Amino acid sequence: MINKQKKLQLNIAIQFAVFFILLAAFVYYVFTQGFEENVREKFKSKSEIVVRYIEQNPQIFSKGKLIAKNELTQLLHLNDVVYFVLLNEEGLLVDGINIDEAEYYLYLLSEQSKNITSDGTVYRLNMDVHYGDEANIGKVFVGYKAGTVTFELKQKTLHTILYSLAILFAGIIITYLLSLISFRPIIKLYSALDKKDRAEQKDLLSKLKDNEVGSLAQKIYDMVVQLDKSSNEVELLNEKLKDVFREKIYELDVEISHRKKAEIFLKKTEEMFKILFENAPIGMLIVSNDGKVLKSNKAFCNTAGYDELEIIRMNIKNLFEGVSVGNIRTTYQMIMENDSLDLECKLTKRNNRKLIALVKSIKIKDENGEPLNTLLQVLDITQIKKVQGELELALDKAKESDRLKSAFLAQMSHEIRTPLNVILPSIPILADEIGKKDKELVSILHAVDNAGKRLHRTIDMILSMSAVQSGNYKAKFEKFNLAEDMKNLTQEFTTLCKEKGLEIFFSNNSSGADISADRYTIGQVFQNLIGNAVKYTQRGHISVSIDDYEENKLVVKIEDTGIGMSEKYLKNLFTPFSQEDTGQTRKYDGNGLGLALVREYVTLNKGQISVQSEKNKGSVFSVVFEKKLIRVTAEDKNLLLNEV
Structure with a gap:
């Protein structure tokens, strides 16, 4: 029996020792994992x-x-990044920064949770790259300078080891002392029960009568038989009682939790509805x-007075x-009879x-679906209805004004063009009749011819501007080579440039210079721009060039050495x-419509124009124009014209 008592003492001491060992290991694991996770989250956020x-x-x-590799390199440098590697979804290299250093520090080991290099100078990390809700499209490997972080991590780990060992040794010492103190009376009890002589056993038990162990020893004889018989039954009943009690406690706890949450939610909902109802901007x-x-808010009181x-x-x-x-029922009947309703009244x-x-x-109903x-x-x-009526009236007036403007322009075009169509063809005939004898008359005829052509151009520009702004111009989009048209157009101005002593x-x-646009308006745009360049340049040259611009675009530049603009x-x-240059004494003639019409035509063809x-x-x-083929439907054309 002495051996059994010592084994029991030793068994309990070992169990407590194991417990403290597990406790120390748990403390070490939790704290070190926490330190490493904090470091990982720090670098992961970067x-x-x-x-x-x-x-x-x-x-x-x-x-x-x-893309923008220099800016990215600067960003990585600011975040103490040693290397950066980008792989696609197949694991193939796309690009990177300091790839040699990445391979030196074995960047792929970061996939095996080996984040810190063997020399402790670099912290390795990898992250997946996603595109929208789709699967991974690649992976990023990043290495950060980790000298300070590694040192701090080692220091924290060392402190954790010391704390864990302190807990372990303290637990073992406490376990040993408690086992000695608590097992001293039990050892005496075991010694008494181990005696075969009943008289000697009774004498030893009588010495223990004054304490708890002695009382226990005296009652052991009376209880052993009964405990043996009922122990199994009691244990079974205890287990059943524990299970039932545990289930009832859990159900009661869940029910109380649900009721509290429901009461809090209902209270908050009622408070929010009250606030929204009272402070709503509408009645x-x-x-x-x-x-x-039953209840009204302030907005309705203000509306109804x-x-x-x-x-x-x-x-x-x-x-x-x-x-x-369209309904014969009253407003009151419609509100009372419908669950949900929108109407004007x-x-x-x-x-x-x-x-x-x-x-x-909106009908408010109870849980049974009955209206409350x-x-x-x-x-x-x-006021909205009043403004709507005024807007409709103004729109009608605007439409009538636009109609009258169009009619006026058409009538004026006819009235001015008809005499011009008689005057302009007659001038060459008169010039041939007069010949070169009367230089003064020839000069007058030349002035009349120039003035008539100038008036004709002005009318054409006014009508073109009116057609574009009103949406009456019907653009015909087609694919053509802009370079060929620009080359032919430049050659048309060669003679005029030679007369002025200019080079073009x-x-x-x-x-590639293929575009999809309205060929007529494109021709008018560059006819006007090149014509202005020749007109306002007295010496030097005019340069027309076509170059690629950005991605899938081209730019046409008309450059001159003329008078320039402020x-x-x-x-x-x-x-x-x-x-x-305005006023009666201006040096160059013109009506100021040319460049305005140019911008309208460029916008019509989805282009952009700028000037320096x-x-x-x-x-x-x-x-600037798009190179790719623009597929324009009838709806798109109407949208373009409305924007213009």
Whole structure:
């Protein structure tokens, strides 16, 4: 029996020792994992910036190289990044920064949770790259400088080991002391029970009578037999009682938790509804099933002109009158009979004035689906209806004005063009009749010819501008080679440039000059721009060039060495009828419509136009078009014309 007592003492001591060993190991594991997780989250948050950049630029994988690599390198340098490697979904290298260092530090080991390198200088990390809700499209490997982090992590780990060992040794010592103290009376009890001589055993037990162990020893004889018989039954009943008790406690706890949550949610919901109801910007009423007002908010009181106490218990029959459009039932009947309703009706104010109101009604029902009351939302749209009527009237007037303008332009075009069609063909005939004898008459005829042509051009520009702005111009989009048209157009100005002593050049540096646009308006655009360049250049040259621009675009530049324009005038350059040199003594003639029409035509063809100019040095006009084929439907054409 002595051996059994010692084994029991030793067994309990071992169990407690194992417990403290497990406790120390648990403390060590939890704290070290926490330290490592904090370090990982720190570097992971930095890496998410790079991952979001890659996800926002998925074309990197198709191009096989990083976009804005210098800016990315600076960003990585600011975040203490040693290397950066980008792989596609197949594990193949796309691009990277400091790839040699990445391979030196075995960056692929980060996939095996080996984050810190063997020398402790680099922290390795990898993250998946996603595109929208789709699967992974690649993976990013990043290495960060980790010298300080590694040192701090080792220090924290060492402290954790020391704390764990302290817990372990303290537990073992406490276990040993407790076992000695607690087992001293038990050892005496075991010694007494181990005696075969009953008299000696009784004598030893009598010495233990004054303490708890002695009382226990005296009762052991009486209880052993009964405990043996009933122990199994008691244990079984205890287990059943524990299970039932545990289930009931859990059910009760869940029920109490659900009720508390429901009560809190209901209270918050009621408070939110009350706040929204009272402070809603539109009028709101709660109406009983017999049509009496139960509650009203401030907005409705302000709309109807009543105090809240006056509206309470008032029947909505006295507020709403008339019938909805196309229905013979009254507004009151429609509100009471429908679960949900939207309608316009008249609202009678306190001073008997009528308002036009937009009413929305919603039935509020109980859990059985029975209606409790009705919620009404009322919005005064009287002013909106008035403004709507005024707008419709103004629109009709605008349409009539536009019609009259078009009719006026057509009539004036006819009245002016008809005499011009007689005058202009007659001038060469008269010039041939007069010959070169009378130089004064020839000069007069030449002036008349120039003035007539100038008037004809002005009329054409006015009519063209009117057609574009009114949407009457029907663009015909077709695919053609812009370089060929520009070359032919440049050659047309060669003779005029020679007469003025100017040089004109054309160059095509684009990889392809096919565009889809309205050929007539494109020709008018560059006819006007090149004509202006020749007109306002007295010496030097005019250069026309076509170059590639950005991705799938081309730019046409008309550059001259003419008189240029001031920075102040450039703001109004494309405004109709605007000219920098105004007045009766201006050096160059013109009506100020040419560049305004140019911008309208460029916009019609989905292009962009810009200008750079310096006074007395020259100007550069740049026009950008899409290279790809533009598929324009009839709906798109109408949209373009409306935008113009």
